[in-house]
Amino acid sequence: MTALLELEDVEARYGPVHVLHGISLAVEEGSVVAVLGPNGAGKTTTLRAVSGTVRRSGSIRFAGRSLNRVGPDGVARLGIAHVPEGRGTFSELTVSENLRLGAYTRRGSIQPELDRVFSYFPWLSERRRQQAGTLSGGEQQMLALARAFVLRPRLLLLDEPSLGLAPVLVAELFRIVRELNEKEGLTVLVVEQNAHLALQAADAGYVLEAGHVVLSGSSAELRADDSVRRSYLGY
């Protein structure tokens, strides 16, 4: 089985600052993969390299196709939904407009997609006409997830979904991600500070430090690893 997403020796920089020094990772179709690591390790940049929002080199292949020369809107058109840090919610637009934007690259009626999304996020349906900026932080994060899912993406890139959320909301969020993965076969690459939750939801994980992959394996292997336990799980 070949991987849906494959990064090989990917480097990325912001101006003169080198952030990724040759990252290699693979995401199997239908799996949830977590990227862990301390602040500044290059976790967010790894996702940005995939979606083309940072200058990158090395090889990035999605479903057998090179993404190296594809810009952000092209990446979205290939079926990769990126929920960036800070959610990328259009706070000035309504909930329904945000969802329609999620399906921007889809042609024809998106009503079936909306209905499907509302079955996972029933409360969104009642808030359709509300301005997205007036939702609470947790609701906005759910909206961001819903917006990404309307695209029916083949791959979801999720950046720090727990940032600034109450623990109970974070748990709920990961429960929905897991549910989307199991019921809809959604493939997810998630960057997360909360290693405990991330490894619970993920099948496999990579640990990044200073722009290098220092460790990788199945969630069970990572959980059992001493250094991971000490550094990220805290016991």
Added chain:
Amino acid sequence: MDSAETSPLAGLRARGGAIDVDAAVVVLLLLGAAIFLLVGCLQSTTFAQYTVQGLALGSVYGALALALVLVYRATHVINFAQGELAMLTTYIAYQLMLWGLSYWAAFAATLAIAFALGTALQVTVIRPVQRSVIAVVIVTVGLFILIDGVVNWIWGADPKFMHSPFGFASFDVGGVEISHRYLWMMGVVFVSVLLVWALFRFTKLGLGMRAAALRPAAAALVGVRVDSMLAIGWGLAAVLGAVAGLMAEPSQFSLSPEFMQPILVYAFAAAVLGGLESPAGALVGGLAIGVSLTLVVGYVPQKYIGSELQLPLAFAVLLLILLVKPSGLFGRREVRRV
């Protein structure tokens, strides 16, 4: 173009029913102005005539102000060439009519040409420098000079006369002479604005354009081609400008290379009055500037404020708003929770 995010009433709703003092003041102010105009019109036919004339001129200012706002919302840059672009497209309409097209055929063709021209300018001269606001501003000033020179070179500086289908007839409504021309000006501007609004509000393209203007990076992530949206935005702004130019021409009775320059100043004042980011504000601002300037020049004796002072007066309004309430009447305040 989304009224839901810009109108004061939406402000009331967005804050969950809590009364927003700012929005309430603006609503009262506009209501007061409307009542003042209505009572004035019923009292005096001269006043009514000035008001109608002011509204017609104001709708032209509003259309050009809206063009400025469209560009400003997308790129946070004022297009100083917007007025000259409108002037150029009016000359194109004039030329098309010389070649034998009827007024409305020339009108339609001009709007199409304006769209192509606006889009092409964005792609060729704005996009290469769009990362720097000051560079874009300088380029638009350069465009102003370039267009001015080209028009003078092709058509000459002497005034041209365009055949207008609106005629000089007028209705008599209770003793008030309402010129057909003014009604046409208002009608054409409002239909154009309504169409542009509907495009932004109800179509996928419009949604993409709003998203690209609000958050370009996030818009690209959902697959919006941000660069194309900006180019289309320039095209639409040029179309609105062309409508403003074509509707301004009959009020000036002749066409000359500098005929849009004062109107650009009024449009600046209108856009700032409306809050620069608010399309509805641009339109209301245009009408307000049009009516108040017409009334001031009409009623205040020449020895106090001569009609020569209309332009400085518009500048004074602009300055006053920037000093007192920089966000204008309908300026958006961020409604956001984290």
